[in-house]
Amino acid sequence: MVEIPLTHSIVLAAVLFLLGLVGLLTRRNILFMLMSVEIMLNAAGLVFIVGSSRWAQADGQVMYIFILSMASAEVAVGLALIVQFYKKFNTLDTDAASKLKG
């Protein structure tokens, strides 16, 4: 079995994280921003799996499971917030909520 180079997998995770960051910074639709956060969390999990594979230890996968449970809790709360946001402002544009009042 050919070993996958460590740097290549880490570069891949960095590229995915950067794509998520760019999406978060450029999009103003709150649904797309939540999706970009998911991409970034996934890239972080990928790095943990790469580490787990590099040292053949289970700890990286354990951390990945924690990231997974954190992401699911975050998505549940975030989507509930989006539904409330849409009810209040009738749009998904985050600039509509730029004022704190009300």
Place this chain on the structure above:
Amino acid sequence: MIVAFYIASAIAVFSTIMVITRYNAVHALIYLVVSLLSIAVLFYLLGAPFAAALEVIIYAGAIMVLFIFVVMMLHLGEKSVKQEQQWLKLSMWTGPGLLAFVLLIEMIYLISLQSLEDGGGMVVDAKQVGIALYGPYMIAVELAAILLLAGIVGAYYLGKEKTTVLHRFLKQQENG
């Protein structure tokens, strides 16, 4: 084996770029599912079959279904039927379908190869993960359970219909 890694990572990067450049939420979600599936293939290649299964079941399964439910809830109305027809056009799901087909072929090839298991110490299987999870990481598991409980309570509270309660002076002012 190494070629499979590069194919899967190319699909992951391409579908992620497609996610952040789509204007339509459902198109972006379908590409996001493809991206998650390709990352699951990468996990399998990196010797983590348990994490790959969790990625498919929880991320591509449960979390994406939540997203799609919310998109459907937000677009209630008469124009939704026309939107559904527009979203399910053949031209829009051939791209994700092709990418997912490539991933499927790759996965079948990898499973038929059987060298991941024969290769020796590289693979960290579910048994080792479970022993680590319920041994030294016991307190972290309990904290994750509390976090999930907090998530449930928070989502319930935020999703509840709010009744606007006015102070009685304000009510008098509005009436008078």
